[in-house]
């Protein structure tokens with residue numbers, strides 16, 4: 576396949592060769608070096624020593640099922656991001672692997688997004704390392720050469736939603752208790768430009784404007800209507816639906832699908848690749864501000880207080896979910912106090 580890609584890029588798509596050469600530090604993904612040769616490392620196996628990331632490889636189909644497994648909420652901590660990066664690299668380098676289904680081993684939660692505690696009360700060096708790891712996962716997933724389907728089997732706020740948005744296709748369990756969206760503004764923080772771009776590429780400008788400004792979290796039905804997800808299925812059918820959908824993606828020859836995907840995503844990826852260090856600097860400067868730290872602390876405390884004061888939603892009533900979500904906002908805490 577490397578030879579085919581080389582030929583295509585050198586012969587028929589010369590414009591791509593220059594564009595795709597920049598990510599020499601991210602071997603095995605959709606990127607080629609300037610001479611057109613692939614940057615993939617020798618093929619090797621993979622494993623997840625701590626089982627935070629469970630990988631089940633179907634050798635017959637070449638599809639890897641990757642389950643995030645950090646109870647209680649699959650929050651994306653520095654160790655989890657690091658482990659996930661290693662697993663993604665290994666899958667990308669596995670010549671038998673053609674597709675990836677991303678899901679969660681934790682009931683009712685896909686991922687709660689970035690670990691709040693990695694963004695609170697830490698030295699700047701930690702923020703910097705953490706943000707580089709977040710960038711790395713986005714680059715690896717959004718730029719993956721594998722066909723990638725998210726089987727969203729639970730709530731998926733903020734960074735959890737971003738993980739799902741990196742996939743080529745999103746199937747969500749149709750459970751009205753689950754929510755999905757980029758809710759950063761509700762925490763008093765700002766989704767970085769590449770979160771915004773990933774959403775924009777998926778749902779368009781107007782929906783992005785509304786969703787990001789309001790920090791909206793959507794029910795599965797709402798998410799479907801906005802094309803934030805592509806399909807809803809009953810929870811029990813999620814994995815079979817994802818596997819069936821994967822079959823459709825794998826009917827397309829890999830090289831054609833990969834080059835098409837890279838053409839569509841490369842300018843968005845380059846947006847970050849061209850300014851990673853500046854983006855890290857911005858993040859560290861932003862997150863270490865006293866006002867932002869206070870917002871995050873309010874928010875983390877409000878999550879914990881919910882446990883003491885609010886019973887978990889017991890009916891299928893969406894309104895209840897929305898009010899719980901809003902009640903978790905630091906702004907709500909402030910309103911309550913005044």
Ligand SMILES: CCCCCCCCCCCC/C=C/CC(=O)SCCNC(=O)CCNC(=O)[C@H](O)C(C)(C)COP(=O)(O)OP(=O)(O)OC[C@H]1O[C@@H](n2cnc3c(N)ncnc32)[C@H](O)[C@@H]1OP(=O)(O)O
Pocket residue numbers: 647648650684686687688689690691692730732733734735758759762764765766767857858861862875878879882887903
């Ligand atoms: C000049 C300007 C330039 C601008 C530059 C911009 C630079 C960048 C800015 C920064 C951007 C940063 C981007 C961040 C993206 C994120 O992902 S932030 C994280 C957002 N996540 C959330 O809001 C989700 C919060 N969690 C929930 O809503 C719920 O927990 C849940 C719906 C996921 C699950 O609910 P439930 O099952 O009821 O569990 P809980 O009891 O709520 O939680 C259990 C347990 O987990 C803890 N927890 C929850 N979420 C997180 C998390 N994200 N991180 C760490 N821990 C979390 C929760 O506190 C509970 O802990 P205890 O058991 O009480 O100890």
